[in-house]
Amino acid sequence: MKQSKNQYKIEAPSFNLQQYLKRIKFSGEVELNFAGIKKLMQSQLFTVPFENIDVQAGKIISLAGDDIVDQIINKNRGGYCYQINGIFSLALQEIGIPHYYIAARPMVNPGENAKTHFGIIATIENEDYLIDLGFGGNSIREPLKMSEIGKEIKHDSDTFTLVKTEDDEYLLQILVGKEWSNLYSFNLTPQRWIDFKPANYYNYSHPDSFFVQNLIVVLPNQLGKKILFKNSVKSIINGKTKIASFDDEDLKTILETEFNFKDL
Template identity: 45%
Template sequence: MHSDNFDLSTYLRRINYTAQVSADSATLNALMRHQLFSVPFENLDVQAGKVISLVPEEIVDKLLHRGRGGYCYEVNGLFAMALEALGIPYCFVAARPMFYPARRPKTHMALIAEVDGRRWLCDLGFGSYGIRAPLALDLLDTDINQDFDIFRLTRDAKGEYLLQARVEGEWANQYGFDLTPQEWIDFVPANYLNSTHPDAIFVQKLLIVQHHAEGRLILLGDTLKTVTAQGA
């Protein structure tokens, strides 16, 4: 993921990261958490009637220079630029959101990074129950505690990966994906759907999620919810 106006030092300042960076799993983990805690998930432009731009330079301008957030294509696209600058191999994957009552197309974007001999699921743009740090793909059917959340990766009958989160004591499917690499342009139709279709949650309601070390703030419509380790 390349953008002519992306600068790694500017990115690191934007996410409040001051330590050394290397092409290793420790840096991957630290960058994901710092960006997650600094760049909000938000759909303000969709609510304003705009189709989200997937032009890389416009994403950089919006998220880095104007201090904005974005939804999955924007925040994960920005993270991909940082990985490319660090020389960490990655690919985009298309994921099927599974918290809707009806089956949905693969409209979500996530990343698979390869570092320290392992493949890691990275995702900074899934909103309320998004992972809070990279998940190693080889840790299947294993409970992974991330702060106050619990996640696991499993495989379905077709061999696809399935991300689950522990919600109110039960495992809840979040999204499914396989490892077929996707090109940036492959997400243009999904982005248009999420920006314009009346059934898309981003069109229906304002949604802002700001993660932080102790929890997250969720503004859905006109309702603000605070989630912490002690509960809402």
């Protein structure tokens, strides 16, 4: 029997839409159109950081829905793709936007990579869109229409394109200078939430994992983004970049003042 694309999603009985909207500083009613979902997506992007602080602390990263709600809403924290896109999926479920999950193969690191990234395909006004809030400094900033193959798509100061590969997969690229850089590839095979458990385990525990090797925190804003990587903070505003280094003892203060963390 053919499985529905809307089955097997993250579950979290503790998720409360109004608490979520308050956490992401969303004002007004959520409209079930492109503009409304873009507003919801950017409200979360600008308030919930992409971060791997618990990975760096050697902690187990839970994929239990209620644990993700507790971390992001109650503890005012962020997470990486599973937590960030996971909580957005809970919001989409609550407001009634049809969507399903995809597994993507990151291509920003050298060598062969497994499909460890988690994204969302949502149907908005009878069109399918890629939604992804959890790809660090190179995340798309609004729903990206799947039918716009080969087009240059501006998201504020970033430019993306979606192309089809010879393997009949989709490849998301970002324009860096005058060259297109690969971000990740994927197909439209629906994934169950449980399918991401092995990838999550690899990401938080394997010595080869980028997240085990490096501290990273990213918080986009209306004019650009701030990226903490190892011992420096890169601020990108209207396409212009400034980089400042810091000492280990200043990390807590920087996380609180620059990335809106509380009670670390």
